[in-house]
Amino acid sequence: MSTCAVQLDNLTKQYPHSAKRAVSSLTFEIQEGSVFGLLGPNGAGKSTTVMMLCGLMRPDAGSISVFGLDVLEKGADIRKRIGVAPQEIALFPTLTAYENLFYFGRMYGMRAADIRSQIKKYLHIFGLSEKRNKTVSTFSGGMKKRLNLIAAILHHPKLIILDEPTAGVDVQSRNMILDFLKSMKYEGSTIIYSSHVLEEAERICSHLGIIDEGKLLTTGTRTSIMSAHHECKNLEQIFLKLTGKNIRD
């Protein structure tokens, strides 16, 4: 029986000077070992939810627990168990790939030997071994995204949060990232995958949650959602059915 990795209960957030709630009474669960696709159009509340999940933003109401720990009370403990790859490249451009990873490894509290072996392993997996001593500023967009992902998983987090991990990368890099995420799923990690690219979500996510205007529209396993909307051929059609076809800014 799978246990609950993340639990959001009635989560609400409204930004100052904003007429609308960014997140409104959001309630859902994410099972341990699942790859959860958090989907929604622009301004749906995905990033706000992720920020609250990481403890970087305080909700106005409701609660979040990660592995049974309340984020507001045990934020520091929770952050030890999660790895986050933000949408932007959260790396030092003038440091080499190795120096970046070694520094973040140290900040995760890892031992030097462990950091070295992890760096060797992941640089090999992501095809960056030969670039280990090149500064990040010389990397292509795809290489930066791969390195950004390695920096998030270097310390074996139990929960990995990925915000648009394939945005702006070429097909080869995207394929490599998605294959790796699938392999992480088999290793038992829980992954929250926030993306616009529904085709990718369909390919790697076991569970999905579609939100819009801060509200949860649907959640469940990919199969259950597809069955519930059997008239739709694919996830994109379900997404458009639930969120509408209006352009979002």
Next chain:
Amino acid sequence: MKILATVYKEFLLLVRDPGGMALIFIMPLALVIVMALVQDAPFRDYQEIKLEVLFIDEDQDSLSAKIMEAFQASPNVVLIQKQDTTEAKRLVQAGKFKAAIVLPKSASADLRRKTKQLITTVFSNFGFPAEIDSTQLPAINIKMFFDPAIKSNYKQALSGAVEKIAATVQTEWVLDELQQQLSEGKEEAPKKIAIDVSKIMRVDQRFASENKYQGLMLNSVQHNVPAWTMFAMFFILYPLAGNFIKEREEGSMLRLRLISGSQWPVISGKFGFYFLICLVQFLLMIAVGIFIMPLLGLTKLVLGSNPLGILITACSVAMAATGYGVLIAVYFRTAQQALSFGSVSVVILSAIGGVWVPIYVMPEILQTVSRFSPMSWGLESFNDLFLRQASIRAILPNVLRLIGFALVALAASVVIHKSRTVV
């Protein structure tokens, strides 16, 4: 380990930033050298007055010889002889010379006559036989012309010097005349005693500090090296805040915020690294003062006799400078805001702190305001150590002020940083 990792990371970021390296090391060195050279003349002006004064000697007698002899012994005045009073006046008017002294024709003879008249009158009054000269003699009029742009203290000093010479000569001649009158009519007059009135009373000028550094005064090097060193140390906020905000904008700071327990090591690692950089800056600037300044014709920086006191002061200034840099980095949201405010504030703090010109030449209101500038605390401490040979106890109040400033800045930084890292 996390702090050391951050220190090493900051080191790598800095060595790969040539602009930052230049700003931290090259610019301050250039600045201190240029400022010491530029301010050398004004400092000499304040303390080493060397006035070229025209001397029109219409007298050509013993009084003029006495005046020239007295000024020759003075380190501050050089007499340049001229023949023509009108030309001398024109040169002073044109600002070529600061002053001119005109000793009128027959001044010596008139002074002798006046002295004799004075003594014979006194003798006659007391019943001694004396030939009284009852002619009404006018006062001997030594004229002085001044450049309107001369500083009033120079004018006073020069007038005082001339008056002092005249008074000394007058006293000597009165005593001579007295001996002359007393010996008149005696078959075997006693030999005249040469009386040097300058030996009767003298003003003994000394510096309060009594050790091998006695006599060392605030000069361009002694002022500019510690002053601009502190300026450079406070300017550490530029690379510090710049890197901090760049990390925030580029996203690496976000990752660090997401790593549990990384906030304290990040702040303290940055603080530690830039603190060390400040100390390296200090050592380099001091080395420039000792080894480079003399090569440029300036005086060598003298550090005094309290190396521990210097180390303590340097560390406390480095703490204050780095703490201020961290506060600016944390408080401002954009690099433009932080760097604009930061650099202008450092310039203001340095101006009121006595970096540009010594506090004692500032208006009274600024002297009061300067008490609130950390740079004035540091500068006062360095002056105490370098010039006054102060003990650690004497510099302690300023050191504590600097450390207090650093702790307040750091505490405020932590509060602000935490308030922005929500949970």
